[in-house]
Amino acid sequence: MFRLTPVRSGALGLLAALGLYAAFSAEYFGLEILTEIAILSMLVIALDMVAGFGGMVSLCHGALLGIGAYAYAGLTTMTGADPFLALLGAVVLTGIAGFLVGAVCAGSQGIYFIMVTLAFGQMAYAFFFESAAFGGDDGIAGVPRLDLSGLGVDLGDSRSFVLFCMILLALVTLFAAHILRSGLGRTLVGLKTNEQRMRALGVRSWRAKAYTFGISGMIAGLAGVLAAQHTMYISPGLLNWTVSGEALVVVILGGLGTLVGPLVGATAFVLIKHEVSALTPYWHLVTGVILIAVVMSGANGIFGFFEAQLERLRNRSKPAVEGKLKQGSVHDA
Amino acid sequence: MDIGFWVFQTLNALQLSMLLFLLSVGLTVIFGLMHFVNLAHGALYAFGAYVAATVAGGLGYWPGFLLAPVLVAAIGLLLYAGLIRRMRKSGPMAQVLVTFGLIFALLDLTRIIWGDLAFGMELPAVLSGRVTIGSVEYPTYRLFIIALGAGVFGALALILGRTQIGAMIRAGVDNDAMASCLGINVERLFFVVFCIGCALAGLAGAIAAPILSVTPDMGLQILIPTLIVVVIGGLGSLKGAITGSLIYGFVQTFGAVLVPNLASVLIYALLAVVLVMRPAGLFPAKG
Numbered sequence: 001m002f003r004l005t006p007v008r009s010g011a012l013g014l015l016a017a018l019g020l021y022a023a024f025s026a027e028y029f030g031l032e033i034l035t036e037i038a039i040l041s042m043l044v045i046a047l048d049m050v051a052g053f054g055g056m057v058s059l060c061h062g063a064l065l066g067i068g069a070y071a072y073a074g075l076t077t078m079t080g081a082d083p084f085l086a087l088l089g090a091v092v093l094t095g096i097a098g099f100l101v102g103a104v105c106a107g108s109q110g111i112y113f114i115m116v117t118l119a120f121g122q123m124a125y126a127f128f129f130e131s132a133a134f135g136g137d138d139g140i141a142g143v144p145r146l147d148l149s150g151l152g153v154d155l156g157d158s159r160s161f162v163l164f165c166m167i168l169l170a171l172v173t174l175f176a177a178h179i180l181r182s183g184l185g186r187t188l189v190g191l192k193t194n195e196q197r198m199r200a201l202g203v204r205s206w207r208a209k210a211y212t213f214g215i216s217g218m219i220a221g222l223a224g225v226l227a228a229q230h231t232m233y234i235s236p237g238l239l240n241w242t243v244s245g246e247a248l249v250v251v252i253l254g255g256l257g258t259l260v261g262p263l264v265g266a267t268a269f270v271l272i273k274h275e276v277s278a279l280t281p282y283w284h285l286v287t288g289v290i291l292i293a294v295v296m297s298g299a300n301g302i303f304g305f306f307e308a309q310l311e312r313l314r315n316r317s318k319p320a321v322e323g324k325l326k327q328g329s330v331h332d333a
Numbered sequence: 334m335d336i337g338f339w340v341f342q343t344l345n346a347l348q349l350s351m352l353l354f355l356l357s358v359g360l361t362v363i364f365g366l367m368h369f370v371n372l373a374h375g376a377l378y379a380f381g382a383y384v385a386a387t388v389a390g391g392l393g394y395w396p397g398f399l400l401a402p403v404l405v406a407a408i409g410l411l412l413y414a415g416l417i418r419r420m421r422k423s424g425p426m427a428q429v430l431v432t433f434g435l436i437f438a439l440l441d442l443t444r445i446i447w448g449d450l451a452f453g454m455e456l457p458a459v460l461s462g463r464v465t466i467g468s469v470e471y472p473t474y475r476l477f478i479i480a481l482g483a484g485v486f487g488a489l490a491l492i493l494g495r496t497q498i499g500a501m502i503r504a505g506v507d508n509d510a511m512a513s514c515l516g517i518n519v520e521r522l523f524f525v526v527f528c529i530g531c532a533l534a535g536l537a538g539a540i541a542a543p544i545l546s547v548t549p550d551m552g553l554q555i556l557i558p559t560l561i562v563v564v565i566g567g568l569g570s571l572k573g574a575i576t577g578s579l580i581y582g583f584v585q586t587f588g589a590v591l592v593p594n595l596a597s598v599l600i601y602a603l604l605a606v607v608l609v610m611r612p613a614g615l616f617p618a619k620g
Contacts, residue, residue: 111425123601288437
């Protein structure tokens with residue numbers, strides 16, 4: 001179960017404050033980076049829900065993001081649907097796709113789960129890549145942003161768009177935390193810890209997994225809609241498995257199963273990418289080495305590391321608690 | 334569509350299958366024996382292709398062909414000593430991530446050493462011609478790939494099925510704890526198998542270099558087909574690797590000429606069906 005500890009709410013508050021400060025002070029290029037961080041954050045929150053809390057390591061979240069983006073772009077540019085309705089439609093559609101993937105994959109474990117989700121993701125990628133109706137490998141251009149002129153907001157402006165993304169990200173974070181604290185979230189963590197016992201208690205495991213995957217898919221779909229609105233152009237590259245792989249890297253860098261960690265990870269990843277790629281074209285090498293170091297160190301990502309250090313400091317003044325459960329390490333998954 | 338068409342496409346399918354077989358057999362046995370997910374296997378294949386192309390540029394085709402597996406096995410040895418031995422006890426997710434990091438790192442290393450430009454590789458005179466089979470003219474080199482793949486399959490089948498070391502490997506895949514109780518040094522066996530798997534990846538790179546252009550991301554492109562082969566075939570078995578390779582080769586080749594719009598979706602759909610019906614693949618090593 002997700003616990004909103006003081007450390008976590010503090011970190012969330014700090015991130016929100018930093019984000020707001022950056023959104024009001026940054027120039028054009030900074031705003032682009034900030035938008036990228038916000039969209040990636042949304043995707044990794046979706047991934048952390050299933051991977052960190054449900055133990056379902058998915059390599060199809062890039063594809064879910066892409067389905068959301070394509071649904072939004074298709075509905076607005078081809079049928080001329082209202083962007084609001086298109087947004088809702090895209091989110092619902094991605095939710096259904098996520099539910100189906102979750103339902104089919106619920107019986108698979110470990111490496112097989114990774115492989116089946118990879119297969120579904122690549123299937124969607126291949127579909128959009130080959131599909132003439134969706135522009136094939138050229139993608140779709142001219143995707144409109146939402147029209148909020150009724151509220152006096154022009155989303156064509158980068159600053160307004162960043163703020164819009166950040167507000168949605170905040171809502172999504174709270175929503176994900178709420179789901180994880182609900183009965184569904186508790187069931188999910190129970191299934192991750194001991195599926196056999198949960199089944200003995202009468203839980204239908206596939207249902208909890210499929211619902212969570214569906215909700216996670218909705219969040220990934222919303223991230224896709226925002227990604228499509230951000231660049232106003234989409235291509236099948238969004239669905240490629242390397243996008244899912246990178247999202248997984250971000251979750252691990254930040255801290256699996258902490259919900260706050262992935263936000264830290266997304267910020268760190270995008271900043272590393274831009275800072276390092278300004279210095280050298282070989283930023284993948286740097287990311288790869290950092291990733292290997294983080295996984296092999298045994299710490300649960302950047303945020304997990306600090307959380308553990310703070311916990312140790314706090315416990316030093318109190319007598320040690322024996323037999324405490326260690327939660328959410330990469331190595332249990 | 335005359336008979337020539339079918340012969341030609343069948344040969345194409347066989348050639349793709351054999352290339353994938355050389356890659357997937359190493360991956361699947363490492364997978365089955367060590368329970369280790371090595372996503373960096375494709376990067377080793379790319380390394381093999383670069384080594385072969387570079388050596389071939391200076392010394393001719395055959396030195397490149399022979400040196401590539403040796404050097405890639407040496408890299409495999411370094412990876413084993415540095416990373417993989419320490420990751421043996423971790424869960425699949427940590428292994429996926431570490432080897433994913435390795436893909437990133439190796440990809441950029443090849444770019445640093447060899448640059449971004451595609452390399453080509455010259456064929457020796459013996460293999461550069463064409464052979465007439467019935468009504469079809471087929472490149473000799475592609476027939477050489479088919480023969481080589483079939484030869485490697487035969488040799489591995491013989492070693493795994495008929496020799497003592499083969500019996501030890503099969504015992505280790507089946508039950509490693511029991512095998513080591515019976516006095517087999519399973520860890521050393523793992524090490525040998527890992528190096529052979531890497532050498533085969535290097536060999537696959539060397540034979541792919543003349544027909545595909547050698548680029549830094551060639552390892553990433555071949556990784557997904559290889560994983561599909563391994564997962565369809567079932568982990569750890571030679572039979573699975575060859576069956577999976579043949580299925581992939583034929584579905585991909587004939588799909589591309591008969592239903593071009595659906596070809597790439599077809600193979601993923603097949604994988605999904607296999608995994609849902611038989612989660613452990615068609616011929617898993619463990620019953």
